[in-house]
Amino acid sequence: AAPVAPMRIVVIGTGYVGLVGAACLAHVGHSVVAVDSDERKVGALRRGAMPIYEPGLQAIVAAAQANGNLRFVGALEDALDGAELVFIAVGTPADPGGATDLDAVTASAARIGTLLRAPATVVVKSTVPVGTTERLQKLVSAELRARGIEWRAPVVDNPEFLREGTAV
Numbered sequence: 001a002a003p004v005a006p007m008r009i010v011v012i013g014t015g016y017v018g019l020v021g022a023a024c025l026a027h028v029g030h031s032v033v034a035v036d037s038d039e040r041k042v043g044a045l046r047r048g049a050m051p052i053y054e055p056g057l058q059a060i061v062a063a064a065q066a067n068g069n070l071r072f073v074g075a076l077e078d079a080l081d082g083a084e085l086v087f088i089a090v091g092t093p094a095d096p097g098g099a100t101d102l103d104a105v106t107a108s109a110a111r112i113g114t115l116l117r118a119p120a121t122v123v124v125k126s127t128v129p130v131g132t133t134e135r136l137q138k139l140v141s142a143e144l145r146a147r148g149i150e151w152r153a154p155v156v157d158n159p160e161f162l163r164e165g166t167a168v
Helices: 016-027 039-046 057-066 103-115 132-146
Strands: 008-012 031-035 070-073 085-088 121-124 155-157
Touching: 008 016, 016 031, 016 057, 016 070, 016 085, 039 070, 057 070, 085 103, 103 121, 103 132, 121 132, 132 155
Parallel strands: 008 031, 008 085, 031 070, 085 121, 121 155
Antiparallel strands: none
């Protein structure tokens, strides 16, 4: 099979799903920027400290940082330039009533809509209820329209099926 051309990818969130996804995408040759609003976590990741334990992850992250395929930033505006795919991999905890808290996912989608300067596909990796992707598509599209932008940024869902200890 012919090699796949490397893509410019942004991953929002460096929890279990986001960090493993970003590292593995960088490991196979894509240019990945992982974004997290927790500056302490970003600094630790830049130094090679892992916030989670996953066999093989630290070595993959170190190699991808060393070859320039993976970097960590604290602000989305520092990551989106030239992005072709933007993964949303933020937490969706249950609220006190047991419903999924979509605040971080919704905020990420709105921010993407306000910051994108060129077409990109938004990929929802966070665990969300049925119908969320359609709502996020409307939100991103509304943000783009508010800026007078004509092109679309499709929003798609890519459910996660990671198992801790074997995610890499």
